[in-house]
Amino acid sequence: MVYLTRKAEFAASHYYHNPEFTAEENRRIFGKCNNPNGHGHNYTLEVTVKGEVDTRSGFVVDLKQLKEVLNREVLDAMDHRFLNKEVPEFFTRIPTTENLAISIWQRLAPKLTTAHLHRVRVYETPDLFVDFYGEA
Amino acid sequence: MKAHLTRRYMFSASHRLHSNAMSEEENKATYGKCNNPYGHGHNYALEITVSGPVDESTGMVCNLTDLDSFVEHEILDRFHLQNLNTVPEFGQAVPTTENLSAFIYDILQRGFTHAHLEKVRIEETMMNSFEYAGGNEVRR
DSSP states (O other): OEEEEEEEEEEEEEOOOOTTSOHHHHHHHHGGGGOTTOEEEEEEEEEEEEEOOOTTTOOSSOHHHHHHHHIIIIIHHHTTEEHHHHSGGGGTSOOOHHHHHHHHHHHHGGGOOSSEEEEEEEEEETTEEEEEOSOO | OEEEEEEEEEEEEEEOOOOTTSOHHHHHHHHGGGGOTTOEEEEEEEEEEEEEEOOTTTOOSSOHHHHHHHHIIIIIHHHTTEEGGGOGGGTTSOOOHHHHHHHHHHHHHHHOOSSEEEEEEEEEETTEEEEEOTTSOOOO
């Protein structure tokens, strides 16, 4: 089994707000992140796939295909977007780094046919990242 | 759904590697430059990984402000700009980064209740790092 990681970057804005909380609760729980005008990050995404090395190609996965899927399913949808307002799953789900990692997994997993998705890692800043392994 | 969250912190401290269980000569042979009686320092990078179900109402494994304030009060206040050989909690243990990793893991394991502790990772320099998951395998 070989693991392969592809890295990508995207820039996006977001804010944290739960309409079921009162204004005061939203401010207390989410702090500055509750500002409805949003704020932004340069996200770094690492997608790790695993698989056996194909004896003919020497590849675990065709990197060109992985890059295409990544561009189409994730970067086109999220790069230079206001996540709460432009990415459908975040109309209702709060775009935390945790939920971003889950959402990216859900976008990629059904589209990756040759390699098996192992881990999605999303860095919100160099000091904060979330790993999602597809666990329920 | 279960996610793993990692937060990175920095602290600077000095230490001297010296074991009372060894002769002067053994100490020199084992620790080399790190046995210098005056000590020396590092900028440590500490990474703490916690895990848990992502709360549907907040979208979080745990609130970062809880983790940050715990780490600041229980870990950084104790080690930042200190000589590790003089930190009372270290006792007679040699302040290697192996011991430091386990020590910080134990502080978190005992006191941080907002999420499950997965592991502690410490970079002593850009060239070496140590990971401790309380006896469990480190997940990749």
